[in-house]
Amino acid sequence: MIYGSMLLVLSLCYPSAVFAASQELEDPVQRTGPAALPWETIELKDSKNVADLPLILKSIETHFPLTRIAEKQIEIAEGREMAARGSFDFRLQLQAGFLAETYDQKILDGSLIKQIPGTPLEIYGGWRQGRGNFRPYEGKSLTGAEGEYRGGFKIPLLRDFLSDPARTRASTSKLLLASEKENVKFRILDIKRIASDRYWEWIGSYFKLEATFKLYGLAGERLSQIKKRVKAGGAALIEVVEVERMIAQRKAQLIEAERLYQKSALELALYYRDESGNPQTSMSIRNGFELGATISDETPVSENKTAITEQALAMRGDIGALEKQEEAANIEMELSKNQTLPKLDAQLEYAFDKGLPKDGEKELRGMLTLTFPLENRESRGNLMAAQARMEQVRLTKNYLNDQVKQDILNLRSALSASHNRAKILLLDRTLSEKLALAERQKFQNGHSSLLFVNLREQTANDSAIKAMDAVVEFQKIKVVYQVSRGLDPI
Template sequence: MMTNQVALLVFLLLPAALYAKVQTLVLDDVLSAAEKSFPALLATEQRRMVTEGDYISAQGAFDTVVKSQNRWSVIGLYENQNYDVSVEQPTPYWGTTFFGGWRRGTGDYPIYDGKNITATDGELRAGVNVPLWRNREIDRRRAGLKQAELAQLIAGHDVDQALLDIRRQAAYRYWDWVLAGQRLLIAEHLLKIAEERNSGILERVAAGDIPQFEALDNQRAIIERQERRVAAQRMLEQSAIQLSLYWRDEKGEPQMPTTEQLPKDFPKEPVVDADYHKAWVHAQTQRPELKRLDVQAKQTETELELQKNQQAPAVDLSVVGSVDNGKGKSGLNRDELYVGLNFDFPLQQRAAKGKAQAAAANLQRLKWETNLAENRIAADIKDALSRLAASRQRLSLIKEQQKTAEELENGERERFDLGASNILFVNMRELATGDAAIMAIEASSNLFKAHADYLAALGTHTVVK
């Protein structure tokens, strides 16, 4: 009595988790884990971080620049001191640059350097430089910033592409694992049948109802089916190892799925709209490679626009004003205002023309690559729809074949019980049924893999529930 009470107490104190049902591993779980921790995807994410850094660097072209120049004449006919601090601020507005500064010159200067002399508190100056032709609509700073911004979009599309590829691969590995689990169940079922009838066969042999070699043949069948089970077990372990690369724990480490987590069967067939035109229109807006090529074309167009602009003459308007503070030696007011017009025009223009030609060629190359990508996407959609249709037809035919094989197996087993057949034929019928069952689960696996291909062809992340 005391023993029973102790056992009951231990049972009640055991953690409830030990009795919790092991949760079935579904495809969504694998995909979610892969999206969070798969190394290849994380590496692609880092490339996006690189482009963010490049964008910040491109913004640096508009950073405020402070310069300081100081000069002291310590030996010579004229001893003087010069201090000069300037600030320059480029802007994205028509290439305009603002600048200003302060300088102070003291000491003795020759007559021809008289402009270096300032009042006691130095000279304040401010000005602006405005491009009137070249660098007005676009310049290297603005082009670099725009291209860096577009590079961020390209990196985002690369992440989307990696995500699509990983989801597709993870789905393949998941359905391989489910297939291997179903294959093991079939192998164990066939072995169980042969083992369960062994005692009955031995009794019939002892009674002289059937010859001894029937028992020997059944032993051979048991050994053969044991070998099949070992092969199926190995296939399940291999597929679990491959699946663990995508199904990762909270730390991002691969985790092995257990046999208890296998689903009992394949889910219902996925519903797919077989309209090719709708699928093609959807893929045009979703496939990352098309988006990436489009953005790359915009980058190249920006470069082409820049190089065409660089072939124009550089005509810059500059306005500079300065004010002296304090008292000067001469006592004169030296406030000044300058208006300048600067001109720069390389005659051959080979640098800009060559770069423009290269940009135009790259733009045409991207158009051809886009055309090829569209052809491949169209082919992907057609192939995925064809594979889905063929997989469904094949699965339907195999199920009919499986049903017929089961009827023949049951009939052959009845004939054996009546003494009208032998173990050889019974074993052949059972194996035929088992092979038909394996073909059925392989067809189911191929159907869901075809669905994964279809989703990848569309460029969508929708998953099978």
């Protein structure tokens, strides 16, 4: 009130000072678009690089660094899976020895050993040559001149028969590779969710900037009209001051909107990459794109909720990963159970010599070996840990299943509510714009006051921004809904 009285006195006593002050502020009518951005390469409409959501998602698949990092996890798992299969590789064992002085001996021994993949059976073949003087009780070390040839197999009958470390590593590494692929798929989907959020925030900030600039431009038109009225004697000079105050206020709003647009554009550019993998430095909205048009009259949750939930449980990569981990944990638990048994191994070997002094001698050897750990704490401890791990994975998977089901229900409700809210606020925006237009026409005809037309315009702008926020919120919820179902957010 005091401020208004001071302005009135100022306008009556020093009209030239008030009018001069009005010249110092920028005339919004002279502006043809939003203020130039500090980052000149980020453009609104002039860029040929249109940032559509499908292009952004494609960029994430091909050029986004975090996608490449996630995919490296698959390569790590592939390396581990290959290493696990190495347990079934051929193994070559070579041994050489000699004894000098009283008994001059030379022994050469070589074996080729392999465990048959997927079985406990180990086969081997070998050659041995023993020459020199041997003690009477070491006669078995002496071979024919051309050596002894042997072949045989070894098989566990209790421990390691149904499950052994080599087969367990091979099976679990294959499952963990499949689990990692599912995890990476879901991680990339979550990256796309974040990028889609950034995209809709950028879209919303652009239209907010456009609406704020439009409001700022109207203030410029108002200033021109009031100046003409003042010159014609149809309005008090104080009204010029009021319009200048309104211009300053709207200019502050415009600066805030420009900053919001800059921020959202830079955040989106982090996800939208060029062919070289660098953030885009120039992007614009597709011509003719209208934010309100993305809201259709159809209900967004018409699908059967049971079918949607089942689809989500089948499509979600994180659930698929846990299922593979559960299988791997079960295999490890079976190994731990098997390792509590005594170790009883059977071995059968056939050998023959060539060359003197044992030419043609043949042997068929059989052996049983029993190893029985008395305390067996290692095996029992491993079994305890494996059972706990199995239960941990099972509980995690069950909880995630419950969470997905509840998320689907919650998001369906949120999607429906946000859709209805957006439609109502879009209608409110349309009605507010009509009222503002009518009030401006009344003002131009001299049937309204500056106060009322300003209020109508500000209300229309507020309604437009609320409507845009509602549409963006709907689109962001829709993105989360799609990702929760294991689908691309588009």
